[in-house]
Amino acid sequence: MTVVLMFMLAVALLLTLLWLLLGNRGPKTDAALAALEIRKFLPVHCRHFPQVQHALRSKDEEFILRRAPRQLVKRWRAERRQVVQLYIRGLAQDFRGLEQLARLIATLSPELEKKQEWEWLWLGIQFRMLYHLTLLRFALHTRPSDELVRLTELLTGLAAGLEHSIDLLTPRLPQMQTTTPL
């Protein structure tokens, strides 16, 4: 039993090592692009919320329920659900962008607060868990919650708040990009 466990551990360690090493070969970014690339960290998907909101209006649902045949309603609902799921995925991408910004700030800092770093790590774990659970929830419910509106408002506000951070970090990027893939 111990032998099998030890061999399994060895294989797992080797795979982890390969994953860590091969995953670290990020594409090289051009120095001129670096300043533009950092803008990618800012939330973008939340800006498309008006379109998504339009697609989710209950008035539209009422109208379709009255006029369209049952099969079309079913298809419309499935498509709408898919739109919401894609949108939530987009929000997750926005979160990951912010997370990258947080790590960029950390790499450029002369001293790090341990508490702060643990908090960022924990928030990342927490977000991923919540994100998957939320996706599951929307997959099971036909009508998305109003919370989606608030979530988007939050991300839009966040984008404005972080513009200042981007302005501070941009001058450091020509040097940074040679060391860290953005």
Place this chain on the structure above:
Amino acid sequence: MNWWLGFLLEVGVLCWALRRGLAKRLPFFVGYLSLLVANEIIMLGLYRTTGLNSRSYFYAWCLLQFLCITLRAVLVYEICQNILSPFAGVWRLVSGLLFAIASVLGAGILIAARGAPQYITDAIVKEEQGLELVVIGLLIAGLAFCRYYRVRVDGYLLWIALGLGFHSIFQVADNTFLQHWSSHWPRHFVIWEGLRHFSFDIALIMWGIALWKPLPALRPAPALLNRDEYEQLSPLVTSQLRKLNTRLLEMWK
């Protein structure tokens, strides 16, 4: 023949490392390669003069093995330092954590060794396995930090790290084989030794690949943020990330 091949590979990699000027960047790695060559010469000398079954041969083997593994652990630290030291804050945090990880793993080995085996050879094999696990643990932790902070690792360092990790992992599996099949298999020692040499030769080839091309030019250290700027930026990002999570959580209520 096999011994000579391994020896020539070791000398070749050492010469190549010196030619590439690796001693300036990874002095412990070059020291480790030199120790390997010295190890082979010393062991051959002792084998010829005192024989394979002598005490001096055995103690010299144990001492040199201990030195090699310890140097490998230091080398992992050196690799991490090489990658992360331009980022002062991150390196300060990571170096402390690497020490903590090494201490925890080391303490684990000592605790595991309390039920010491009957024979000294078994105890040595077990200790060696434990030390190799420390090396792997440190390497994986160091690389995980590099990935977490998205710090790019140069190709030559990747190959050196892969060679180190591969050999240590293979050693753990090989020592497991030795501990459990020694009583069932009369030729176990030959197989164990063969596998040990095989994995080490593979590691040497990986190091050869690492040094095949000239080393990339040293990069200038990035201009760091001021303490004030960090204190200004980080709470801003934290509060936004926190709010986002709270909102997602609220969607569940």
